Amino acid sequence: MVVSRRGAPSRAPRGLSKTPDHRILVGDCVNEMSKLPAGSVDLIFADPPYNLQLASDLKRPDDSHVDAVTDDWDKFASFAAYDAFTKEWLTACRRVLKPAGTIWVIGSYHNIFRVGAIMQDMGFWILNDVIWRKTNPMPNFRGRRFTNAHETMIWASRDPNAKGYTFNYEALKAGNDDIQVRSDWTFPLCTGSERLKGADGKKLHPTQKPEALLARVILSSSKPGDLVLDPFNGTGTTGAVAKKLGRRYIGLEREKKYASAAEKRIADVEVVPSPSIAPFMTAREAPRVAFASLIERGLVSPGAKLTDSKKRHKAIVRADGAISVGETVGSIHRVGALVQGLDACNGWSFWHVETPKGLMSIDDLRAQVRSEMALLEAAE
Amino acid sequence: MVVSRRGAPSRAPRGLSKTPDHRILVGDCVNEMSKLPAGSVDLIFADPPYNLQLASDLKRPDDSHVDAVTDDWDKFASFAAYDAFTKEWLTACRRVLKPAGTIWVIGSYHNIFRVGAIMQDMGFWILNDVIWRKTNPMPNFRGRRFTNAHETMIWASRDPNAKGYTFNYEALKAGNDDIQVRSDWTFPLCTGSERLKGADGKKLHPTQKPEALLARVILSSSKPGDLVLDPFNGTGTTGAVAKKLGRRYIGLEREKKYASAAEKRIADVEVVPSPSIAPFMTAREAPRVAFASLIERGLVSPGAKLTDSKKRHKAIVRADGAISVGETVGSIHRVGALVQGLDACNGWSFWHVETPKGLMSIDDLRAQVRSEMALLEAAE
């Protein structure tokens, strides 16, 4: 069972749960989503169909059928049909998404501009557009355009100014040689043994995405135990990677052929060892330690002298946990800002104290307190 | 005299012409375009306001202020207002464009989806979307998103199935080591001496584009002697590059300050004797390979054990590309430094992994990825 390190499991224990952790529902995605509870999904990944043939299976806003894409008029008619289709499934997605959930949509220039504009109009808030750079794109045979070597993903929160969405910044950065991950990602196409084949030995699905792409999506914007939904399940890449990474999954798929292939695929997936995906404590999430508690624990004495690392500024520690420079009294942050003439300052990293081992930042002393606290908690 | 490559001069001989080859018209771009003859322009490059929306100011971690775009021209009341503005200038552009002319529009995720959808609705036909990958983007200071490291350009013809638009495929390919030019281009920001400065020594314009970007746009989709138009002239980068490459130019600019600076700039430009493409097709950078990509490519598994060459230290590989020793999680470099009690460590040479061929440094695995990438690129 996947458990967050700091508290309750994010789902019911397996024995009590009536629904499996990974399931594919066969049917129209809008219809299937209508049966799911609102605000229940942590992360959505959607790879909607975007060729005009598929759009032609859809209906115009006036409910008439679009039956051909042969002439220009119908090309524009199918834009309208495509927009209506897009609004419909995005509306259903927005309903099932948790307030702090986020959604990824992938597309090419044929559809991504329409999708992006509609998402903005619906109230989604774009966090990033991310480019998948293909290392091995299909060349442009006729030499009339640039090689179409990328696809675009939109990553958005449900609402403007959504608070608390998941972005595993520190882990991503650590996996990227300590440099923050950019909005352009480079991956090869899904080929070789990863590509699902039909009975005829041909590729089963025309747009199967590489697992590496999904892995970065899921690792960046969800936590173990989270519920991931893919309204256009296809070969189940999202589900396979979600399971591998310890996330729960619901895939929606209209065609039984794909649904059953995906089910087999997901069933065969083994979950990676849990330590390799366990959440870890980031600086942001670390428990608060007041400066006063350093004094209470005897790590800093009232009356001690604080300086910055270059000893340009001095402050005196008060018994109450405030510090003073001349007549000025305030928190480590406020006084640190004041002496530097800045609006803000992180007092923990700015101020240092002389110790037998040399000058030490009070942040290092705080780390001592935190590790003591962790030991105490473990002993409980 | 500048002539079209394939025959007749594309304009009147200089002695008879009343209009200069390179000019800037001061005024609202829609109004100014209404005075130009229909179907007279070969290529449009447009860098419209992006409609950036956050008013609150952003600071770097060192508390310095980020000089963002806060100009009035980038303020719109709503998406609807921005859409109306976009439709207006695009309509004017479409009128002045020749039937075989093409248009480029650059933007970011704030506006490009709206612009693209409107272009499609108006009947423009998208030929490519092209990504400008910035080598040196501004980082994400708060660590809440991916580094916004690219902008998107839409390249479109006036009509669906437009015949005879200019695309200098062979020349581009020849200038790119005989490989088709892809839809993702890598260039640095416009900085240093190329960046126009005001009297105060600060940047004159907040959004000046690099000349290398415009050079590739103009070289790819226009011919010498062609008329290039930029409805949002700004500092005149489009005009300067157009002149350098032997194209004619009309720039439209509302603010006199920018118009006069651009006029001086363009006047100083010398036309290159025979436009050669090679200098603009910058070499591809050596690919940077992150530790996470070894996992993504299956060379290292999540949960695998890393050791140093003498097997004194052990670490576990996480799915996200970080590694862990006990409760400690971090990059290969940071954790390598920690276990050795050092300030720094090159994780690539320090950590090894057990393979069928014996203990192998992860640096050797990285070399494998690099050679695979080189092979794939060469095979394009």
Next chain:
DNA sequence: CGACCCTCTGAATCACGTT
């Protein structure tokens, strides 16, 4: 003159919990 260090800056939708 090079090596090294410090400073500055670039189209950016860049917290969050408590009171």
Next chain:
DNA sequence: CAACGTGATTCAGAGGGTC
């Protein structure tokens, strides 16, 4: 719900000064 206080957070490159 607004105001407030704490405190977490950056990459590449240009340019200038010093040793």
